[in-house]
Amino acid sequence: MTLEELDTPTLLLDEDIMRRNIKRLQDKLDLHSVQLRPHLKTCKSLQIAKQIKPVGPDASITVSTIAEAEYFFEGGYGDILYAVSATPHKLIRLKKLQDRGAQITLILDHIEGAKQIADAAIKLNTSFPCLIEIDCDGKRAGIKADDDALLPLATFINDQNGVSLAGVMTHSGGSYAANDIAAIKQVAIDEKIGITTAASRIREAGLPCPIVSVGSTPTATFADDFKGITEVRAGVYVFQDLVMEALNVCEKSDIAISVLSTVISHNKTHNRLLLDAGSLALSADPGKVNEMGNKHFGQICHAKTGKPIDNLYISSMNQEHGLISLDGLEYQLDDFPIGSQVRILPNHACITAAAYNEYQLLSSPSSVDGTYERCNGW
């Protein structure tokens, strides 16, 4: 099927680029002899997951929703980390996966949450291995490695029925706020110091800490030293996006997904192009400013080649309209004829992809051949 035969907006996947991204990180982690526990919240697709890591009862993955846990277990992945603090009600569905043979690991960062999980697990007549979430950058969740609450929490999890201590994990969301590679490398150093400090404190207290898990695409890409770390979680590296490009984690040519859209009109009065991809098709995630210092909602590329068009971005959006101002640019409206198509590189791949139920697979630069499914929702 040619691109012109597709209904727009739709989500394209260039598997050659994706495979290159997958191989690049895998090669690096192999070199450092550290395991990858891929975060499948980005792709949410079994056909893609299998290209990252073969299925199997011991194949370790990371998920962000119970729906993903069910979907990927059904697809053959047996070792699943649910990387959002769980609540008692969520254990009901997870217990059903355990009953079918899944190894489900939870994360905890608060004694009260741990008590609730333990109580609920006991009521369900089961037990969950748990990682303690460590806060290395103040950006999201977790407790600090030097927090007085760490050892009481670890001891509780170790001693209490319903939960068992499987190690520590952290997410370096702070890397998304870095301004250059040196800053990301520093975040990676802080991440390593934080997580290994936490692991050491737990072990010195005579408690087990077999898993030491770190994760974020920027730190996984630029970290130089994984000593003391047993696994790396990363997700967006599979597709990459404009946030990663702004962080120098990738080039635009490394971005594997794009939204195919049609030019639906020209607005001469305001020198604007109108596309049929708006905030539902692209997401309202503002990402990072572009090279012109402006907020935008995606980089415009030639539909047939996928090549970015210099300085051309979605300027603003309505629900089903994307607007591109040509003010200050060297382009004319007629350079983008009404009815012609463009591709749009996303600011944030995880969020843009979530608007679609499937990926259209590019088989040549200007045609598609088949689809991969996605598992959305909760």
Next chain:
Amino acid sequence: MTLEELDTPTLLLDEDIMRRNIKRLQDKLDLHSVQLRPHLKTCKSLQIAKQIKPVGPDASITVSTIAEAEYFFEGGYGDILYAVSATPHKLIRLKKLQDRGAQITLILDHIEGAKQIADAAIKLNTSFPCLIEIDCDGKRAGIKADDDALLPLATFINDQNGVSLAGVMTHSGGSYAANDIAAIKQVAIDEKIGITTAASRIREAGLPCPIVSVGSTPTATFADDFKGITEVRAGVYVFQDLVMEALNVCEKSDIAISVLSTVISHNKTHNRLLLDAGSLALSADPGKVNEMGNKHFGQICHAKTGKPIDNLYISSMNQEHGLISLDGLEYQLDDFPIGSQVRILPNHACITAAAYNEYQLLSSPSSVDGTYERCNGW
């Protein structure tokens, strides 16, 4: 089912509030003897649409995607305005609806687009009634009422096979940028002047202009004069949201949908609550700043009563985490126990709702009874 038995995040709908919103606008439009052509891009639900307007072959509605056109036609609505400039490829699916008896009206705002639509319709052996989109505020699409291109476009549509001239329409997106009711009233006046000027010019040229269609929830709410206007389109008024509240279009107590979420942890170091509703569950749409002058991603409410909690908003988000900073507020972390639930009022109802496949229907303040479906995608 009680709220505690629901998996979170999930989307709640308070039908009592929704019905009050529906009745309020309907009563106003009845008073002014102007027809409502509801925009169903917000609710995307047949069960809700039927509460706005009964189905029937002549029942007029507005949609923003071809998927909505198919879904609502299947449900019994016969007179459908597709309110995004169409492209030739999209006519293929619309022709199938025509063949089953649907009246499909398109919008056009450019002679080149009109030529493409006419050619494609002729090839499909059909014809589409078309409205010319008028730009009253410079915010999105359309041509100005005094544009030299208006009459040539109207003449072309009138004379050409494949298309016929059914009137004019405009969308006053500019009302979203208004700062007070007086400003919205002025946008409504500009909207009326623009659209009736365009209609007059077309009629004075001896061309037909039976439909004169305006639309936006703010202008529909505050317009005082609909003389010369034949129909009003509005969508978000059915649910309302925090953008509408910031515009004084509604009160927070008029917002009919909310996201039910669970407190998953406390972060003492940063005095933050963590919820299981992040940018997928709420959307990254920043809306308008809150009463404290801050950007936010939703108003926190008591789960059981739905009552807003003063000054408590989602401060930042990750994909599946919502963070609430308590800095500067009178609340303590323990006021919101881990494992307890909250409701979150959305910034932008249309975009937040699109993350869900269904609505959970509140049957009492703290329980639900049944679901309504949604038609997402394209």
